[in-house]
Amino acid sequence: GENVEQHPSTLSVQEGDSAVIKCTYSDSASNYFPWYKQELGKRPQLIIDIRSNVGEKKDQRIAVTLNKTAKHFSLHITETQPEDSAVYFCAASEPGTASKLTFGTGTRLQVTL
Amino acid sequence: NAGVMQNPRHLVRRRGQEARLRCSPMKGHSHVYWYRQLPEEGLKFMVYLQKENIIDESGMPKERFSAEFPKEGPSILRIQQVVRGDSAAYFCASSRQGKDTEAFFGQGTRLTVV
Numbered sequence: 001g002e003n004v005e006q007h008p009s010t011l012s013v014q015e016g017d018s019a020v021i022k023c024t025y026s027d028s029a030s031n032y033f034p035w036y037k038q039e040l041g042k043r044p045q046l047i048i049d050i051r052s053n054v055g056e057k058k059d060q061r062i063a064v065t066l067n068k069t070a071k072h073f074s075l076h077i078t079e080t081q082p083e084d085s086a087v088y089f090c091a092a093s094e095p096g097t098a099s100k101l102t103f104g105t106g107t108r109l110q111v112t113l
Numbered sequence: 114n115a116g117v118m119q120n121p122r123h124l125v126r127r128r129g130q131e132a133r134l135r136c137s138p139m140k141g142h143s144h145v146y147w148y149r150q151l152p153e154e155g156l157k158f159m160v161y162l163q164k165e166n167i168i169d170e171s172g173m174p175k176e177r178f179s180a181e182f183p184k185e186g187p188s189i190l191r192i193q194q195v196v197r198g199d200s201a202a203y204f205c206a207s208s209r210q211g212k213d214t215e216a217f218f219g220q221g222t223r224l225t226v227v
Contacts, residue, residue: 001171006155034215043204043218044156089155099146099208099216100169103155 002027004092006104013080014112021107023090024072030092033066033073034101039086047088048075080111115140117207117219118187125225126195134190134222138207145188146216147180150202162188195226 003026013019025033031052036044050057050064050073057064061080066073077084087108091101118137126132138145144163148156161169162182173180177195182188192199202223206216 036218043220045218046215049215099144099206100158100161101146101148101156101216102158103148105155 002030002092002094002102004090004102004104006090006107008107009105010108010110012110012112015080015082017080019075019077019080019084019109019111021075021088021090021109022072023074023092023104024070025092025102026071027092027094028068028071029094031095032093033064034091034093035064035075036089036091036103037086038089038106044089077109080109082111082113085109085111117142117205117217119203119205119219119222121222122220123223123225125227127227128196129194132192132195132199132224132226134192134203134205134224135187136190136205136207136219137187138205139217142207142209142217144208145182146206146208147188147190148204148206148218150204150221152201156204159190192224195224197226200224200226 006023034049037047038044048062048064050066061078063076087106089106090104093101120135146161147159150156158172160173160180177193179191202221204221205219208216
């Protein structure tokens with residue numbers, strides 16, 4: 001089955017700096033890669049996703065890149081703000097099962113003033 | 114359009130009791146997924162259901178856990194004879210019928226076994 005690894009487990013940046021979180025996956029058949037933000041005690045919320053026919057996708061301050069050959073994908077947050085502080089999870093799924101996700105272990109992002 | 118609704122939000126059970134967790138998918142969604150999140154960990158897939166069918170239960174523990182999604186009513190995740198290790202947040206997600214559609218998560222049920 002699919003295995004997703006995520007690094008780093010914790011990340012502290014100053015407000016205004018960029019944050020990068022990296023994930024690798026094992027199943028070359030996976031073709032859907034969402035990123036979720038989870039605040040303490042709340043549900044995971046989808047913030048951006050990318051499919052395997054696309055190498056990069058951007059939404060305002062958030063971007064995701066995908067390297068299918070190397071089987072890794074990354075989340076980039078620019079101009080970080082205190083409200084970006086949360087736990088971020090990457091995930092991967094196989095064709096036809098976009099909602100059966102294998103999650104990474106999470107990155108706790110702390111944006112300091 | 115209401116989101117995925119889970120209840121209860123918090124559930125406390127004594128060891129050996131049964132826990133029933135409910136999930137009502139978003140309107141128009143016919144696929145339901147249950148995930149478990151242990152403290153300080155990521156979400157682990159448990160089971161995938163469509164109406165009246167279990168499609169994939171590869172993540173379900175072999176004993177004490179069961180799930181259903183009846184023709185009418187919410188999906189139910191049932192845990193019999195709970196143990197302290199069952200304490201976790203249980204999240205339900207739903208998606209529309211069809212392939213490769215994104216999932217929307219409910220607020221979760223936080224189960225505490227005392």
